[in-house]
Amino acid sequence: MTHRRKLIAGNWKMNKTAADGAALVTELVGTIGKITDVDVVVCPPFTALESVARAIDGSTVKLGAQNLHPESSGAFTGEISAPMLRALFATHVIVGHSERRSLFAETDAFINLKVLAALKNQLRPILCVVESLAEREAGATLKVVQTQLEAGLQGVSKEQMANLVIAYEPVWAIGTGKVATTDQAQEVHAFIRGLLTKLFTEPVAQRVRILYGGSMKPANAPELLAQKDIDGGLIGGASLEARSFVELVNAASAAK
Ligand code: PEP
Secondary structure, three states: OOOOOEEEEEEOOOOOOHHHHHHHHHHHHHHHOOOOOEEEEEEOOHHHHHHHHHHHOOOOOEEEEOOOEOOOOOOOOOOOEHHHHHHOOOOEEEEOOHHHHHHOOOOHHHHHHHHHHHHHOOOEEEEEEEEOHHHHHOOOHHHHHHHHHHHHOOOOOHHHHOOOEEEEEEHHHOOOOOOOOHHHHHHHHHHHHHHHHHHOOHHHHHHOEEEEOOOOOOOOHHHHHOOOOOOEEEEOHHHOOHHHHHHHHHHHHHHO
């Protein structure tokens, strides 16, 4: 079986000033800044990217953005492009987060353009596929995930898949304290890997990391991370405080 190194990514959302972000990562770097058996990514708001980049310089912690615009430059007031993120030393970017889909009306087609723009600019997209409570209760989970994944990955090559990460996020578990059961999460992760086999190849599917996102905390992480197809976490609330984030990274290290 292919060994996939676990990945823990912190999505700070609209939290932390440049100074607060630098202080948080300075604490992280002090404890997990040399870790090599887990990939650690922090995704501050745009305004803190530069200060955080400086604070993680020389450590193994990597920098991600929370969004990007598909175009490289132009008349897109308020937007940030992939080359701008690269210039700040970002290596990852979250694409299609549920909050972007629901609050900012991002469609699968637009999300696909962002995925392609990220890859073209050597940024690794963390493509979120999300499911609402109504969809789960209607038994539509797998269909919804399939539709988002097929649309989001249009035009992505087998080779590019090596640089892409997928995050499965049940919206009803995001910031709510409700967590999907390990069986519920593993079922969807295994389904996603099966779909990647069909869309690409078995070796490609075995290499792609699939993260779980939705109230992952130090208390529930070990069980989730022990699942065969759960390769890490996209962490919201618990990434805003050094202690809980470090515990999650340590849980990923122990689960490898
Ligand atoms: C998220 O927003 O991606 C997320 C998983 O948030 P939380 O961990 O707070 O549920």
